[in-house]
Amino acid sequence: xxxxxxxxxxxxxxxxxxxxxxxxxxxxxxxxxxxxxxxxxxxxxxxxxxxxxxxxxxxxxxxxxxxxxxxxxxxxxxxxxxxxxxxxxxxxxxxxxxxxxxxxxxxxxxxxxxxxxxxxxxxxxxxxxxxxxxxxxxxxxxxxxxxxxxxxxxxxxxxxxxxxxxxxxxxxxxxxxxxxxxxxxxxxxxxxxxxxxxxxxxxxxxxxxxxxxxxxxxxxxxxxxxxxxxxxxxxxxxxxxxxxxxxxxxxxxxxxxxxxxxxxxxxxxxxxxxxxxxxxxxxxxxxxxxxxxxxxxxxxxxxxxxxxxxxxxxxxxxxxxxxxxxxxxxxxxxxxxxxxxxxxxxxxxxxxxxxxxxxxxxxxxxxxxxxxxxxxxxxxxxxxxxxxxxxxxxxxxxxxxxxxxxxxxxxxxxxxxxxxxxxxxxxxxxxxxxxxxxxxxxxxxxxxxxxxx
Amino acid sequence: xxxxxxxxxxxxxxxxxxxxxxxxxxxxxxxxxxxxxxxxxxxxxxxxxxxxxxxxxxxxxxxxxxxxxxxxxxxxxxxxxxxxxxxxxxxxxxxxxxxxxxxxxxxxxxxxxxxxxxxxxxxxxxxxxxxxxxxxxxxxxxxxxxxx
Numbered sequence: 001x002x003x004x005x006x007x008x009x010x011x012x013x014x015x016x017x018x019x020x021x022x023x024x025x026x027x028x029x030x031x032x033x034x035x036x037x038x039x040x041x042x043x044x045x046x047x048x049x050x051x052x053x054x055x056x057x058x059x060x061x062x063x064x065x066x067x068x069x070x071x072x073x074x075x076x077x078x079x080x081x082x083x084x085x086x087x088x089x090x091x092x093x094x095x096x097x098x099x100x101x102x103x104x105x106x107x108x109x110x111x112x113x114x115x116x117x118x119x120x121x122x123x124x125x126x127x128x129x130x131x132x133x134x135x136x137x138x139x140x141x142x143x144x145x146x147x148x149x150x151x152x153x154x155x156x157x158x159x160x161x162x163x164x165x166x167x168x169x170x171x172x173x174x175x176x177x178x179x180x181x182x183x184x185x186x187x188x189x190x191x192x193x194x195x196x197x198x199x200x201x202x203x204x205x206x207x208x209x210x211x212x213x214x215x216x217x218x219x220x221x222x223x224x225x226x227x228x229x230x231x232x233x234x235x236x237x238x239x240x241x242x243x244x245x246x247x248x249x250x251x252x253x254x255x256x257x258x259x260x261x262x263x264x265x266x267x268x269x270x271x272x273x274x275x276x277x278x279x280x281x282x283x284x285x286x287x288x289x290x291x292x293x294x295x296x297x298x299x300x301x302x303x304x305x306x307x308x309x310x311x312x313x314x315x316x317x318x319x320x321x322x323x324x325x326x327x328x329x330x331x332x333x334x335x336x337x338x339x340x341x342x343x344x345x346x347x348x349x350x351x352x353x354x355x356x357x358x359x360x361x362x363x364x365x366x367x368x369x370x371x372x373x374x375x376x377x378x379x380x381x382x383x384x385x386x387x388x389x390x391x392x393x394x395x396x397x398x399x400x401x402x403x404x405x406x407x408x409x410x411x412x413x414x415x416x417x418x419x420x421x422x423x424x425x426x427x428x429x430x431x432x433x434x435x436x437x438x439x440x441x442x443x444x445x446x447x448x449x450x451x452x453x
Numbered sequence: 454x455x456x457x458x459x460x461x462x463x464x465x466x467x468x469x470x471x472x473x474x475x476x477x478x479x480x481x482x483x484x485x486x487x488x489x490x491x492x493x494x495x496x497x498x499x500x501x502x503x504x505x506x507x508x509x510x511x512x513x514x515x516x517x518x519x520x521x522x523x524x525x526x527x528x529x530x531x532x533x534x535x536x537x538x539x540x541x542x543x544x545x546x547x548x549x550x551x552x553x554x555x556x557x558x559x560x561x562x563x564x565x566x567x568x569x570x571x572x573x574x575x576x577x578x579x580x581x582x583x584x585x586x587x588x589x590x591x592x593x594x595x596x597x598x599x600x601x
Binding site for chain 2: 010011012013014015016017018020021022025038040041042083086087236238239
């Protein structure tokens with residue numbers, strides 16, 4: 001008979017390991033095979049796999065911290081404190097061994113029903129869920145700075161400038177590194193954090209946006225995991241691995257990869273797109289709006305978005321104001337559309353995302369497109385096309401209605417300034433249309449969110 | 454980092470003077486502080502006592518492991534005190550404690566120290582290791598008790 005156990009205590013310095021050893025010894029003396037996962041300050045060691053769970057009869061969770069129990073559905077769970085495991089290991093092992101084996105049908109069914117909770121999706125969601133509060137905090141603080149006037153943050157030393165610095169300069173600068181860092185952490189545990197953060201920072205620096213960040217997170221995580229498993233060191237040096245060997249080499253590798261393999265083509269593509277757009281300035285207005293709109297929504301702050309935005313800002317200098325209007329409107333609809341979708345199609349979003357939807361609506365009206373990133377990162381294949389189509393509709397309508405905008409940012413706050421926008425009424429119609437299209441697309445394309453039971 | 458560095462000869466005391474839990478914690482912290490491992494003795498002591506309040510680190514089997522991970526610790530260090538007579542340490546199993554491991558870990562401690570500590574923690578669960586420690590009279594006996 002095979003038994004499992006997890007030991008974990010808040011400090012994770014000594015008790016975790018004492019409990020693990022006493023359970024192991026008790027199991028051995030009673031003639032049972034036992035695998036003990038320790039969750040101490042070194043991180044998770046001797047991790048229990050799906051295969052272990054399948055083979056096991058029962059699991060003892062001796063923990064004074066929270067342990068995720070979802071992966072043990074189908075086998076009997078014996079709960080105990082860490083002290084109990086140290087004091088009375090034999091009693092616990094006997095209790096586990098004599099427990100009724102839970103129905104075997106339950107062992108496999110929940111696992112098969114939830115393919116989305118494992119593997120790459122789990123890693124991606126770990127990054128996204130750590131990023132959501134950062135997006136909300138940063139975005140809302142930037143929106144707050146617009147309350148003082150859309151140009152107020154340009155005045156050095158003012159509160160508006162400080163708010164912009166906190167939200168834009170600091171919180172949003174951390175967005176991609178945190179996303180990449182926690183994807184990598186989920187893959188390789190603690191040693192994955194550093195290469196993930198650095199890879200994400202570089203993704204930001206080379207302008208590859210959150211899509212580059214996702215690539216960085218996954219590459220960094222698997223590199224760190226590979227070094228952790230593949231590099232064998234003499235026992236005396238083994239301790240250096242998590243603090244020196246893995247961080248050094250995984251960070252070096254992911255860094256070079258981001259700069260030379262990802263960075264160079266990104267720059268090339270951006271240059272190419274900029275040239276193409278310039279050639280299209282005289283093309284059909286509606287088509288240009290369509291294209292600019294789709295570009296704004298594609299990667300939200302990434303290279304494609306930047307090319308479109310820079311194009312619009314550049315034209316302001318030549319007194320051409322229509323593309324800027326299309327660009328800002330198209331940048332507002334992704335978070336607005338997602339906020340609306342979390343409202344009309346609740347079951348397609350996790351509770352966490354429904355909360356994020358509220359913050360996204362404020363970011364949407366403030367032209368902070370990043371509000372949509374957590375949603376897009378969690379489910380890029382369905383969310384990105386939805387928001388691109390919505391933004392394209394908005395962009396095209398804004399151009400067709402001849403709306404014009406004389407400021408490069410500001411969202412709803414700029415609409416209140418007299419003469420900043422031409423054809424204001426139809427401009428709002430264009431934004432509303434794209435928002436509704438986005439929300440409808442999302443409620444059709446997105447699958448029901450996995451439940452957290 | 455190996456056991457001899459973490460548990461230096463200067464921090465092993467064979468005949469503890471104390472007879473109460475409060476005294477033995479002070480006695481061990483004094484040894485640790487005299488060895489220059491703490492930047493703020495009082496702060497460290499508070500951290501240890503705070504940990505004891507959560508639940509006693511007298512884990513039974515004659516062992517107590519008062520410990521704290523705190524910024525007042527300069528460098529990870531173990532202090533071992535042995536009391537032949539035994540001291541009431543409010544142990545889980547109600548018996549007197551004979552072996553006292555005071556564990557000090559800096560707030561930003563790296564994995565190497567923690568690995569050594571986890572190794573020692575596991576070893577202490579084995580009866581023969583405990584017996585060898587109890588009968589130890591020299592530093593070398595102590596180190597030998599932990600070897601495989």
